[in-house]
Amino acid sequence: MSLLETPSGKLLDAISALLAAKGIAAPDEIAERIRITDQASPARGAQMVARAWTEPEFRAQMLANGTLAAESMGIPMRGLPPLGVLEDTAEVHHVVVCTLCSCYPRAVLGYPPFWFKSAAYRSRAVRDPRGLIAEWGTVLPDSVKLRVVDSTADYRWMVLPLRPEGTEGWSVEQLAALVDEGDMIGVTIPTRG
Amino acid sequence: MGGVSKYFCDAVDTEPHALSDFDKHVDAIRQILGGKRVMSVDELRRGIEAIPEAEYHRLSYYQRWIRSITFNLLEKGVITEAELRTALGEA
Amino acid sequence: MLEAGQRVRVRDDWPETRGPCHIRTPHYLRGEIGTVERHLGDFPNPEDLAFARPAPAKALYHVRFDLPMHWPEGRAGDALVVEIFEHWLEAA
Structure with missing residues (x-):
C-alpha cells in the first residue's frame, strides 16, 4: 500500500x-x-543490583520475583511484562539478547541502546557469544560457563552481576555507581573502576 | 535474526545513539495504544515483520514502528484510508 | 505439564511458509533438542494476540540448548536459554 x-x-x-x-x-x-x-534509566537497575549486593533478603526477593523487588523500590511495574533476574556466579555468566525483536527490561534500564537492537548483535549473540562480548573487551575465563538468554516471549531479563572484589564496606550509592547498562545485559562486567 | 549469517560478520556499533524527538514520540504512541488495548505489542511486531526486506533495512528502528502502527490502525479500522489521506493533506 | 530436566524437541514446523503469522519460536531452534529448565507461567498465545484474536493462555518454559548447536562457533559447556511455549515442544 x-x-x-x-x-x-x-x-x-x-x-x-x-x-x-x-x-x-x-x-x-x-x-x-x-x-x-x-525517567527510566540504568540508574534504577544499578540501585537494585547494589542493594542485592548488600542485602541478602533483597537479593533473594529479586531473584525470586524481579517485578516485586522493583516495585518495592518504587519503580512502576504495573501493566508491564514480568521482570526476571539472572544471577551470575563464579561459575556462570549471563548475556541477554532478543533475537526476534528488541525486548528489553525498560522499566529498570530505560530505552534499549542502539547496539541491542542491531542485526549484528542479535545474530551473533546466540551463535558466537564469546566473540560478541569481546567487542566490549569482555573475556571470560575458561572456567566460567556462558549462558545466553534469548528473550523471545513474555519475560524481560536483567543480569545480576558479580560484586567486584575490593568493594567490601562500600555504600549502596558507591556500588550502584559501578554498574552500567552493559553490566546488566551481560556484555560487560562491573569493576572497581 | 538469531545466528543469521548475513549479519554474523558485522561489527557491533557500541557507541551511544541518543533518541530523537521523533523516536520518543513514536515510542509513546505505541505505549498508549498498548495501554488502551487498541494495538498489542504482538500486532506491532507482526506489522514490522510484514515490511518487505529491502524497505525494512532502509528504515530506522522507529520508522518501522510508525509504519507498523499505521498498518495496524488501518487494518483494524481504527482509522480509514480516506482519513489518513486527508490528514496527510492528500485529499 | 513438562517437568524440569525433561528432554524436548522444538517442533520442526514452519507456519511462515503457509501464510501470514507471527511466531515467537526462533527459526534457529526449529527441530533442536533441549532440556526444560522451568515453567515460567502461562501467558496468552502471541500467535493469536498478533491478529487480535482471543488468545488462550499457554504454558511457557525456559528451555536450555547446549552449545555448540548447528553452527561451528560456540563453546562446549556454554548454553542458550530460551522462552518457548508448550505447543512448540514435543518429547525427545
Missing part, C-alpha cells in the same frame, strides 16, 4: 492528529508518556 510508504515524519504527524481527533491519544498524554519513559 503506497500510503505506508509516506515519509515517516509526515506519517507520524498524520497519525498523531488522527489519534488526537479520535480521543485515543491527546498531545499532552503523549508528552506525559515521554516524560515518564525518560
Whole structure:
C-alpha cells in the first residue's frame, strides 16, 4: 500500500492528529508518556543490583520475583511484562539478547541502546557469544560457563552481576555507581573502576 | 535474526545513539495504544515483520514502528484510508 | 505439564511458509533438542494476540540448548536459554 510508504515524519504527524481527533491519544498524554519513559534509566537497575549486593533478603526477593523487588523500590511495574533476574556466579555468566525483536527490561534500564537492537548483535549473540562480548573487551575465563538468554516471549531479563572484589564496606550509592547498562545485559562486567 | 549469517560478520556499533524527538514520540504512541488495548505489542511486531526486506533495512528502528502502527490502525479500522489521506493533506 | 530436566524437541514446523503469522519460536531452534529448565507461567498465545484474536493462555518454559548447536562457533559447556511455549515442544 503506497500510503505506508509516506515519509515517516509526515506519517507520524498524520497519525498523531488522527489519534488526537479520535480521543485515543491527546498531545499532552503523549508528552506525559515521554516524560515518564525518560525517567527510566540504568540508574534504577544499578540501585537494585547494589542493594542485592548488600542485602541478602533483597537479593533473594529479586531473584525470586524481579517485578516485586522493583516495585518495592518504587519503580512502576504495573501493566508491564514480568521482570526476571539472572544471577551470575563464579561459575556462570549471563548475556541477554532478543533475537526476534528488541525486548528489553525498560522499566529498570530505560530505552534499549542502539547496539541491542542491531542485526549484528542479535545474530551473533546466540551463535558466537564469546566473540560478541569481546567487542566490549569482555573475556571470560575458561572456567566460567556462558549462558545466553534469548528473550523471545513474555519475560524481560536483567543480569545480576558479580560484586567486584575490593568493594567490601562500600555504600549502596558507591556500588550502584559501578554498574552500567552493559553490566546488566551481560556484555560487560562491573569493576572497581 | 538469531545466528543469521548475513549479519554474523558485522561489527557491533557500541557507541551511544541518543533518541530523537521523533523516536520518543513514536515510542509513546505505541505505549498508549498498548495501554488502551487498541494495538498489542504482538500486532506491532507482526506489522514490522510484514515490511518487505529491502524497505525494512532502509528504515530506522522507529520508522518501522510508525509504519507498523499505521498498518495496524488501518487494518483494524481504527482509522480509514480516506482519513489518513486527508490528514496527510492528500485529499 | 513438562517437568524440569525433561528432554524436548522444538517442533520442526514452519507456519511462515503457509501464510501470514507471527511466531515467537526462533527459526534457529526449529527441530533442536533441549532440556526444560522451568515453567515460567502461562501467558496468552502471541500467535493469536498478533491478529487480535482471543488468545488462550499457554504454558511457557525456559528451555536450555547446549552449545555448540548447528553452527561451528560456540563453546562446549556454554548454553542458550530460551522462552518457548508448550505447543512448540514435543518429547525427545
